[in-house]
Amino acid sequence: EVQLLESGGGLVQPGGSLRLSCAASGFTFSSHAMSWVRQAPGKGLEWVSGVSDSGDYIYYADSVKGRFTISRDNAKNTLYLQMNSLRGEDTAVYYCAKQKTDLYSSFDFWGQGTLVTVSS
């Protein structure tokens, strides 16, 4: 059974940093691209960042480029999102999502999400 378990969310002040983790199990982690998708309270879905299976290819939404860094450790079956210079508009539930194959495929499994609140 595929499982994606996010952690690391919480309350942080504007300008602060946070590191999210996503522990994966139940599939061959190193064979799938992975992404982070967020959802602000009461709003729709926004793709944040994606990384290829090997980690060689990485993409970011313009809204987070230069502030967020995605990475993965295939030996630990874990996806990360380092978030720096956080702003109020980054407040959202952050979902880790497994892609069916590569970075151009659908998100076939999602974690339960972790809430990030940016506020003073």
Next chain:
Amino acid sequence: DIQVTQSPSSLSASVGDRVTITCRASQSVVRYFNWYQQKPGKAPKLLIYAASSLQGGVPSRFSGSGSGADFTLTISSLQPEDFATYYCQQSYSNPQTFGGGTKVQIK
């Protein structure tokens, strides 16, 4: 970036109704198009991938069609558990983009 316009933003329907939701991309995405269902407080769930392929475990009353820039999700006979918000998404190019969502409510 490719924009995805989803309509309607909400609809009211009865159990047994046929429901259609449409999305239009700002340029051709070939068939790199997907549909998700989200219930309150839950993560999204993949329904349809590659425009018309049914994800495993998804009831056959859900179907997807289209190619290029215009896509449709159809629920052939709405069931009580289908009341939710539906999102479309293009995965043709990064940044991948979602439609604004369609909330399906009980009439």
